[in-house]
Amino acid sequence: MRITQLAGAVGVLAALAVATPAAAAPSPAPGVSNAxxxxxxxxxxxxxQQVQVGAVTGDYLYWxxxxxxxxxxxxxxxxxxxxxxxxxxxxxxTVEVFDGLRRRQACVAGEQNPxxxxxxxxxxxxxxxxxxxxxAEPWDGDPLPGTYYVxxxxxxxxxxxxxxxxxxxxxLALPTGDTGADQGELAAPLVPNNKPGKVLTTPAAAAxxxxxxxxxxxxxxxxxxxxxxxxxxxxxxxTVAGGALAAVTGLIGFSWTRRxxxx
Amino acid sequence: xxxxxxxxxxxxGLIAASxxxxxxxxxxxxxxxxxxxRVELVLDVSGSMKAADIDGATRISVAKQAFNDVVDxxxxxxxxxxxxxxxxxGGDNKKTGCKDTQQIVEVGPVNRVAAKNAIASLKPTGFTxxxxxxxxxxxxxxxxxxxxxxxxxxxxxxTCTPPDPCTVAxxxxxxxxxxxxxxxxxxxxxxxxxxxVCISTATGGTYAxxxxxxxxxxxxxxxxxxxxxxxxxxxxxxxGAKDCVEAPLLSAGxxxxxxxxSEHRFYRVTVEPGQELRASVSISLDRPLNRDYGVLLxxxxxxxxxxxxxxxxxxxxADVLSAGLRWSGTExxxxxxxxxxxxxxxxxxxxxxxxxxxxxxxxVSNSFASPTAAGEPGMPLELSIDVxxxxxxxDAPGLGRGFLLLxxxxxAGLVAGxxxxxxxxxxxxTWREN
Numbered sequence: 001m002r003i004t005q006l007a008g009a010v011g012v013l014a015a016l017a018v019a020t021p022a023a024a025a026p027s028p029a030p031g032v033s034n035a036x037x038x039x040x041x042x043x044x045x046x047x048x049q050q051v052q053v054g055a056v057t058g059d060y061l062y063w064x065x066x067x068x069x070x071x072x073x074x075x076x077x078x079x080x081x082x083x084x085x086x087x088x089x090x091x092x093x094t095v096e097v098f099d100g101l102r103r104r105q106a107c108v109a110g111e112q113n114p115x116x117x118x119x120x121x122x123x124x125x126x127x128x129x130x131x132x133x134x135x136a137e138p139w140d141g142d143p144l145p146g147t148y149y150v151x152x153x154x155x156x157x158x159x160x161x162x163x164x165x166x167x168x169x170x171x172l173a174l175p176t177g178d179t180g181a182d183q184g185e186l187a188a189p190l191v192p193n194n195k196p197g198k199v200l201t202t203p204a205a206a207a208x209x210x211x212x213x214x215x216x217x218x219x220x221x222x223x224x225x226x227x228x229x230x231x232x233x234x235x236x237x238x239t240v241a242g243g244a245l246a247a248v249t250g251l252i253g254f255s256w257t258r259r260x261x262x263x
Numbered sequence: 264x265x266x267x268x269x270x271x272x273x274x275x276g277l278i279a280a281s282x283x284x285x286x287x288x289x290x291x292x293x294x295x296x297x298x299x300x301r302v303e304l305v306l307d308v309s310g311s312m313k314a315a316d317i318d319g320a321t322r323i324s325v326a327k328q329a330f331n332d333v334v335d336x337x338x339x340x341x342x343x344x345x346x347x348x349x350x351x352x353g354g355d356n357k358k359t360g361c362k363d364t365q366q367i368v369e370v371g372p373v374n375r376v377a378a379k380n381a382i383a384s385l386k387p388t389g390f391t392x393x394x395x396x397x398x399x400x401x402x403x404x405x406x407x408x409x410x411x412x413x414x415x416x417x418x419x420x421x422t423c424t425p426p427d428p429c430t431v432a433x434x435x436x437x438x439x440x441x442x443x444x445x446x447x448x449x450x451x452x453x454x455x456x457x458x459x460v461c462i463s464t465a466t467g468g469t470y471a472x473x474x475x476x477x478x479x480x481x482x483x484x485x486x487x488x489x490x491x492x493x494x495x496x497x498x499x500x501x502x503g504a505k506d507c508v509e510a511p512l513l514s515a516g517x518x519x520x521x522x523x524x525s526e527h528r529f530y531r532v533t534v535e536p537g538q539e540l541r542a543s544v545s546i547s548l549d550r551p552l553n554r555d556y557g558v559l560l561x562x563x564x565x566x567x568x569x570x571x572x573x574x575x576x577x578x579x580x581a582d583v584l585s586a587g588l589r590w591s592g593t594e595x596x597x598x599x600x601x602x603x604x605x606x607x608x609x610x611x612x613x614x615x616x617x618x619x620x621x622x623x624x625x626x627v628s629n630s631f632a633s634p635t636a637a638g639e640p641g642m643p644l645e646l647s648i649d650v651x652x653x654x655x656x657x658d659a660p661g662l663g664r665g666f667l668l669l670x671x672x673x674x675a676g677l678v679a680g681x682x683x684x685x686x687x688x689x690x691x692x693t694w695r696e697n
Contacts, residue, residue, distance in 0.1 A: 034489065037443075038494070039585070041489070041493075058469065058580075086474075101543045102545060104575055135654060135656075155580050159460075163460075165481065165482070187654040190541070195515070197499035197518040198513075199512065200512040234664060235662035236662060238669070242663065249677040250677065253682075253684060254684040254687075256684065257680075
């Protein structure tokens with residue numbers, strides 16, 4: 001069901017916007033002034049949303065955001081440190097990004113774990129992820145569409161410096177790269193299934209019924225659908241240009257074989 | 264179907280709708296489980312709170328003012344209670360003094376006037392029985408299944424040990440899921456700070472120090488704000504087994520368990536052919552630990568053959584360490600599909616798939632080490648499991664890209680043109696002759 005990547009992106013973004021009512025959806029002000037303290041309570045944020053949170057050194061602050069294939073999430077964080085008169089040594093901070101399965105994601109750019117000197121007034125952190133892929137092997141750790149978690153914490157600091165007030169500003173950008181870079185599609189985005197668990201005594205047969213019927217439907221109509229047409233991407237341009245070029249060179253080649261004579 | 268294919272707009276609408284519909288069940292789940300969180304403020308009113316060392320004001324007057332500000336700013340939905348310790352007994356008998364803790368505001372929707380009156384009447388008096396106060400506060404909050412948070416505000420260490428309040432906190436956290444103690448030290452000394460840090464770490468809470476009224480008010484407001492947004496789910500309690508045969512069979516959802524240092528816990532999940540297993544685990548670092556550590560989540564067959572593993576390691580301060588994995592038996596799916604096609608006419612598909620069902624074992628292990636507290640209760644473990652449709656491996660790209668592609672196509676065109684030209688000449692020549 002992939003006509004254009006853009007449509008998918010719009011749909012998923014719309015769904016994400018709807019699915020995050022906890023982030024103070026009723027108020028029109030887009031700013032976020034809160035952070036979660038665990039993966040489950042992570043506060044949802046959107047791209048280009050002003051996030052300003054008061055906290056203390058030693059806190060673990062969690063946010064979550066949704067990303068779709070082709071995006072390159074980019075985080076920019078500034079921490080205003082407590083007055084240097086209250087501090088006794090340097091402290092190191094870190095920003096970590098996890099995917100929907102709580103797997104650590106690599107930052108390809110940005111200062112991920114800087115150290116603030118004792119007299120520094122603020123510290124800047126950044127993390128840019130790899131481009132989110134539309135599909136990856138199950139055994140692979142590549143970034144995939146779905147939820148991402150951000151954790152900001154101070155990793156090493158003198159014990160006396162715990163619990164001092166800091167002010168955190170975070171900006172998230174989701175620039176889109178070449179959406180056609182990848183083939184394949186994930187059946188379901190990596191969004192955690194947040195429902196209370198249930199210990200079973202017998203294998204759940206009912207659970208498989210829903211996906212099973214879907215499969216049947218897909219199978220019946222797969223020969224009719226246009227799924228095999230790739231999304232628009234630079235590949236289309238290259239290929240079409242190549243075809244045109246081949247036609248031109250074909251004509252040139254044809255013309256070489258003709259005897260040049262006056263008619 | 265054909266109309267859908269023809270109309271791009273309709274397709275976009277459908278994609279949006281399906282994404283929307285896909286998201287709605289999760290939304291429904293969230294709203295049903297979102298009970299209002301219950302918060303209890305525990306305030307130390309021991310004799311040391313008389314000290315006038317916060318901008319010239321006494322600690323208790325600063326705490327009172329901060330409480331008043333917080334009560335004014337509370338959201339309507341918050342279920343708040345207030346408990347004090349060391350407020351009534353002024354004598355020297357330690358035994359009596361260490362039982363001195365009362366709840367002055369019951370946990371419930373806030374009655375602002377009553378709460379303020381209760382706070383105003385407090386006088387700094389007695390001992391500091393933090394451990395007992397925590398126990399009682401946990402009782403006050405009850406076990407309703409919703410999130411429970413205690414905010415402990417004190418200026419001094421426990422004067423009634425044993426029991427060590429840190430041990431008490433770990434016990435309380437182990438008894439019921441979702442009890443968090445946040446601690447606030449009023450101009451704390453080193454011993455108090457260490458004790459409060461220990462209490463908050465043991466329960467997954469946070470520690471903060473306050474040296475002014477403004478800091479105290481800000482921090483309490485932060486904590487109440489954080490408590491006001493409950494987690495989307497209350498994890499179910501499960502106990503992992505020592506091997507795969509006895510392991511509990513889990514459905515999709517979020518679970519909580521406890522794991523000792525260097526223990527292995529087994530869980531089982533049913534994965535139908537054509538489905539993908541997604542699992543993630545987080546272990547909370549709730550005690551003093553050696554510097555380097557790791558956590559391993561392994562998926563294996565019932566016979567013990569490893570399928571895939573998720574692993575993470577770290578060092579230094581951290582609240583949780585997480586690992587996750589995906590696994591789908593694609594080969595098994597193809598086999599199952601072939602069988603299904605064969606037996607489709609006999610309407611036996613359901614029995615076939617049921618037989619093809621594979622149980623996958625999830626094994627959670629860790630490489631933590633603790634110099635002091637390695638025993639019971641184990642470290643909190645959060646397991647999140649989901650079973651979704653497997654994703655198809657994509658075909659090779661149908662379109663190309665790059666100058667090499669252009670070059671190859673151009674050369675192919677040139678060669679084809681030359682060949683076509685020769686062929687035409689030969690054909691024309693032959694035709695003329697005849």
